[in-house]
Amino acid sequence: EAGVAQSPRYKIIEKRQSVAFWCNPISGHATLYWYQQILGQGPKLLIQFQNNGVVDDSQLPKDRFSAERLKGVDSTLKIQPAKLEDSAVYLCASSLGGGGSPLHFGNGTRLTVT
Amino acid sequence: GEDVEQSLFLSVREGDSSVINCTYTDSSSTYLYWYKQEPGAGLQLLTYIFSNMDMKQDQRLTVLLNKKDKHLSLRIADTQTGDSAIYFCAESMVRDDKIIFGKGTRLHILP
Numbered sequence: 001e002a003g004v005a006q007s008p009r010y011k012i013i014e015k016r017q018s019v020a021f022w023c024n025p026i027s028g029h030a031t032l033y034w035y036q037q038i039l040g041q042g043p044k045l046l047i048q049f050q051n052n053g054v055v056d057d058s059q060l061p062k063d064r065f066s067a068e069r070l071k072g073v074d075s076t077l078k079i080q081p082a083k084l085e086d087s088a089v090y091l092c093a094s095s096l097g098g099g100g101s102p103l104h105f106g107n108g109t110r111l112t113v114t
Numbered sequence: 115g116e117d118v119e120q121s122l123f124l125s126v127r128e129g130d131s132s133v134i135n136c137t138y139t140d141s142s143s144t145y146l147y148w149y150k151q152e153p154g155a156g157l158q159l160l161t162y163i164f165s166n167m168d169m170k171q172d173q174r175l176t177v178l179l180n181k182k183d184k185h186l187s188l189r190i191a192d193t194q195t196g197d198s199a200i201y202f203c204a205e206s207m208v209r210d211d212k213i214i215f216g217k218g219t220r221l222h223i224l225p
Contacts, residue, residue: 004156033213042118042202042215043157056212091156100145100164100206103213105156 002026004106006092012112018080021109025073025094031055032069033103034077035091043091049075050097082113118216120203125222132190134219136203139184143205146179148188151200151218160188160201190221198223 005024013019025032030051035043046065048056051072060067064083069075079086089108095101117139126132138146143165149157163170163177163186170177176189190197200218207214 040217042217044215045212048212093157100162102145102147102159102162103157104159105149107154107156 004092004094004104006090006106006109008109009107010110010112012114013082015084015113016081018078019082019111020076020078021090021092021111023075023077023092023106025075025092026104028096029094029104030072030097031095031101032075033093033095034067034075035093037089037091037108039088046077079111082111084113087111087113118203118205118214120201120216120219122217123220123222125224126193127224128193128195130193132188132193132197132221134188134190134201134203134221136186136188136216137184138186138203138205138214140205140207140214141181141184142207145206146177146186147202147204147206147213148175148177149202149204149215151202157202193221193223195223197221 007022032049034046037043046060047067049069052069067077089110091108093103093105095103119137145162147162148160150160151157161172174191178187200220202218203216204213
């Protein structure tokens with residue numbers, strides 16, 4: 001079974017620029033998550049999709065971050081404009097959904113904002 | 115509120131047992147997880163336990179759950195250099211299927 005795919009692996013941008021990350025979840029996984037992991041911290045949930053609907057985006061800074069999951073499969077996360085404090089690893093995860101389904105993570109995209 | 119707490123660092127000699135501890139606050143948790151993160155990689159699910167269980171063993175890994183104290187531990191027997199990583203404790207919520215992570219415990223293996 002193929003795992004969660006993310007691209008790019010690394011991205012360096014200047015502040016106020018835009019950036020987009022892409023995620024392809026495990027086939028058949030209904031739930032998709034975007035997490036932000038700042039160095040030295042645990043992952044923080046940004047947004048959770050169930051199929052193509054948003055379940056939770058309470059921690060997403062909506063003035064600059066947006067995410068979509070068209071057709072309930074792939075997802076993109078965009079930051080526009082980026083700030084220095086957005087430097088982090090952005091992790092995508094997927095699960096079958098339903099209580100207790102473990103999350104399967106991609107390798108993440110490391111974003112550096114200069 | 116929802117919170118998962120872990121000590122940040124643990125140092126263990128190769129061949130000894132490692133015990134990583136975690137406390138959580140939400141009594142309605144359904145599952146509790148342990149994830150491992152190696153440098154430059156995503157989080158890898160190691161094991162998980164349903165909240166009505168006390169213990170789960172899987173090869174070198176033993177998970178103990180004390181529901182009364184809301185305390186979870188992960189024991190790694192015969193710790194090897196390949197076990198060097200950051201270990202995250204996480205809990206899932208009944209009400210909204212959300213998963214909350216701790217800040218991670220960095221396990222350092224001494225020769």
